[in-house]
Amino acid sequence: MSKSKPTIFLDPALDRTSIATDETISRDQLAVWYRTMRLARACDQKLAALYRQGKIVGAVYLAIGQEAICTGVVSLLNRDDYFSTVARGLAGWFLRGVEPKHVMARWLGRDVPPAHGRELGLFFADIQQYGIAPYHNGSMASWIPSGAGFALAFKIRKQPRVYIAFTGDGATSPGDFYEGLNFAAIHKLPLVVVVENNCFAYSTTIEKQMPVENVADRAPAFNIPSEIAFGNDIFEVRRVAKRAIDYARAGNGPYLVEFKTFRVRGHGEHDDMGYVSADLREFWEKRDPLRLYAEYLSGAGGLDEAEVKAIDDECVQTVEDAVAWAEAQPEASPDSVTDRLFAP
């Protein structure tokens, strides 16, 4: 079905196969973001392997191909801004300081905070240490209302803070998306909705999800500004997200940014992506965010190829170490299973 998609995969205005920035960004800073994205990629690749080996049970969901978005957006945040990711935000966590070894330990169901084995490695919330808010990661879009709630608290307390709700394209269909954003818009709450439109909700194409071409086409319903941008270019992500964050922080209300990107792997690793055409894969492969960024770095970015390679290798090693550490952690004790149901 989806194989009969038109061959134009992306609005030509958004399309690019090389990237550049006009910000002045230090080499070190550039390297930090690259390392973040690479680490996320390496982690994901390892997770896939662990899943294949049966070491992670249930399912794993990867963010391969989408690393530029959360990296770019989170790079703009203040320490007291909050964000929440759905399933594909590993790089955002890393940029906030979350450690790969903890991520791995959580995926392996080990007894590490904050979940102590209660949640999948996919999900993460730790406000105090990382400003990553706990929200409802079960039902799609359920985090838009809670994002509005956090933003409401910021507004009531007159704090110039913002809440970023990362959201997939599929997650813009549930009523909670509408109700939450409506509430935020009425009260002009500092909520930025970052839509990672990766062409599919599981196997479902955009045309079966919505009667509009872009999620951003829905912004008029909330009387809020919106933009559509190319999500595999970290510099574009920063440029566009900055406008959104500044706008929300200044008290003007919510803002919706839609980044076009592609989910390189299946919905989860159990999914063979039979519904994705070879053309589409190929198109996006050429626009892989890490490839684009690496090319920039070893060109205008001022790092040489060896330096880039060194980061790559270091990330792979970090992930190996992370797994080793994680595997050495204890499983949560069965005796603890009923602990922590109610807060004191």
Add this chain to the structure above:
Amino acid sequence: MSKSKPTIFLDPALDRTSIATDETISRDQLAVWYRTMRLARACDQKLAALYRQGKIVGAVYLAIGQEAICTGVVSLLNRDDYFSTVARGLAGWFLRGVEPKHVMARWLGRDVPPAHGRELGLFFADIQQYGIAPYHNGSMASWIPSGAGFALAFKIRKQPRVYIAFTGDGATSPGDFYEGLNFAAIHKLPLVVVVENNCFAYSTTIEKQMPVENVADRAPAFNIPSEIAFGNDIFEVRRVAKRAIDYARAGNGPYLVEFKTFRVRGHGEHDDMGYVSADLREFWEKRDPLRLYAEYLSGAGGLDEAEVKAIDDECVQTVEDAVAWAEAQPEASPDSVTDRLFAP
């Protein structure tokens, strides 16, 4: 709060204090619609009295001031089109042949079909006799998804039928409004959403309900056509609703029409409307749909005042007779209370 509303109550382009039509409509036909609206008004006035007298318990909700909308819309439907009303659609039922005596009997909890005492007089569904569809009248907007479902059945069966979902302004805030209309738009279902924007959802003004000025401003989110019109002019209602119905019936998908109107009485008769300014009431009193229509009738409409008056009197009498009949009906027997839980 709401008293500080600006004094412009209605877009001047929509505003009118007299009405006219360029359709050719027979005197008889004009009188039928007038009688329908007047009957609804008389019924409502009687319901208010019965409530004050304690004869109707619980609460009553009236449609006074909104009679032109459902009359105009339903006047355009084919017999096999369906519609559903929320709380303010009495005239629509009457136009389909529902009898006032049955309405009264239902309000009084008598043992008459189809509810046999199980539902408030406010709600009504009888597909076979009247093409009024059973839907979920509890939670606001819950009828938009089911409206889409009826329309889906029409589409699958390739029937050129439409479903009209009457909806208040307040009922456009719940997620079901979004999910239902989204589904209908994706599948181009023959669903016409008729929004009766009567300035309030209970006590809540439009500004507290939505970040846009008009419900119709939300249509782009569904990529569907929409119009805003003056709802107290039955001819305007017909003109605009016809476009919507023709469009939907032709297989183009949903259409949203927003009629501006005013809820002359409280949300229910228990509500003293303390939140409504005198100015606003006065403004709309001059634009009462029955007054406008009566003036047209006894002018260009070609009826003389006595004829109009005769209809008025007849309606009052019909309602009195209806109450007398209703009061003579038996209450539902307690023994029947567990009947009809499951369909055979």
Add this chain to the structure above:
Amino acid sequence: MAVITYLEAISQALRDEMRRDENVILLGEDIAVFGGAFKVTVGFLDEFGEDRVIDTPISESGFTGAACGAAVEGLRPVVEFQFADFIACAFDQIVNYAAKNYYRWGIPMPVVFRGPAGGGFRGGPYHSQNPEAWFTHVPGLKVVQPSTPYDAKGLLIAAIRDNNPVIYFEHKHLYRRIKEDVPDEDYVVPIGVADVKREGTDLTVVTYGAMVHKSLAVAERLSREGAECEVVDLRSLSPLDRDTFLASVRKTSRALVVHEAQLTGGFGGEVAAIIAQEAFDVLDAPVTRVAALDIPSPFAASLEDAMLPTEEKIYTAAKNVLEY
């Protein structure tokens, strides 16, 4: 001390807590300008302002989720559902976000959901429901249901100060019908503690909400006939104070469980099952339940009266248990 209604007790608790703690905010439909469908929050907008008394759009899921988020950030939102029936629209946020949050992350969420529940005034299928059993099966939620002004005030204050999501079902039929002397100052009725509303030796009636009053009336009638019922008002359904009613049953050897919600799958099944298991050795008669019939709430008086548990039905069931 002053004699106030059940409704005034709820208002008072809200007002006092809002004065005491600026983190307490209210969200709901028509609660600000209008003061609420039942007028529980009249005057609150003037006193506390728009930031703290928020008229929401009709978006139960949306404002529930928002309240939960705000609660995590340290506010203490109290959400009013206009009728408890509409809590169904916020179901996912409550059972999947509010209930599970602390277990997952160890981060508190102090939020209260007020639901005006119950029938008896011809509200029909959508304004009469008693939805407590949808939530007593959800670990992580506290569920309370006061029967008196004193408990209404004390439980609501406790709920607001609790660091967990608490669902507070208030019975609409009691709003203006039940009055009593209530302390002016603030006090807490601890969540998770049942109350023996009447002592007795012959039969334990375990009940809550509006049925407490019907049960007490039946107890008086039976007392005149020579049997003394102990009436245990659960007050909290989750967590459940098993000790209190089990101790009572150990004393009386007979138990009747009464609630207004429909029988099948109602919370009474849980209570009856606990008694039947834990007090098996002392029971002299089968644990019996009285509840509404298993149908939606009908509108007509004749039907609603037939559907709801009445004093007559409670009396008959009590007699059967006593005479078993």
Add this chain to the structure above:
Amino acid sequence: MAVITYLEAISQALRDEMRRDENVILLGEDIAVFGGAFKVTVGFLDEFGEDRVIDTPISESGFTGAACGAAVEGLRPVVEFQFADFIACAFDQIVNYAAKNYYRWGIPMPVVFRGPAGGGFRGGPYHSQNPEAWFTHVPGLKVVQPSTPYDAKGLLIAAIRDNNPVIYFEHKHLYRRIKEDVPDEDYVVPIGVADVKREGTDLTVVTYGAMVHKSLAVAERLSREGAECEVVDLRSLSPLDRDTFLASVRKTSRALVVHEAQLTGGFGGEVAAIIAQEAFDVLDAPVTRVAALDIPSPFAASLEDAMLPTEEKIYTAAKNVLEY
């Protein structure tokens, strides 16, 4: 006859009914192009076309409401929730529209809601729930939960042909693990009829869904130890076949109720309460329940195993009842 899995039985029922009756349509997320998250509907799109196999947006409330409306108009929609957990998002449409429609208006609504439910495969809090007790308290709904391929096929066909809303919880853990000989032709397992999966004289185990298999395993173990359990598979929770399990308890005088959902407020309370009341005179031991712990479903294997009812826990409880 052919040996097929529980999952194949579900597919077969759907396919056969769609071939038989063109009014049967399917709605759900990823059911068409992808064939469903669990691949129940692979090939259906090709065979039945886009009009009858509809990939929906993520809008559980929306497509549930749409299915209900279409059902009133004479279609027979079968809705797939990708995981039963997400039925929470459609809660209002199910409990307030589907459940109440016929009682209100006397107009049938033949719709089926399929929910892949249950834990045991490390799905965590949002992919492991057993939500049946949210619905068994709602008059107007039928709720079924098959444990075998034979019942899965027959109950689904019955559900599709039923003129009422039926919630059909299928257990994910059984999908590919349970196989048996199933007739190729269509047949109906009537809704509202329990099945004695094993006869016995010493203890009645009342259970359903995945716990049927654990209970049968325990019964074998106990049999080797000299006690014969009768295992009653409820299959339908609403309407409930009280007669079958009450007759069994009258024979054995002892009852154990087992389900995978959390204990408190679970459907087991209802069953236990019925037994305790109706079979009071014959009971030689307290009716006992085995169920999951009252917490959300944790992800880690060590925790999930501790949370769920295991054969060991069922065995221990059964021993206690037998030796009471």
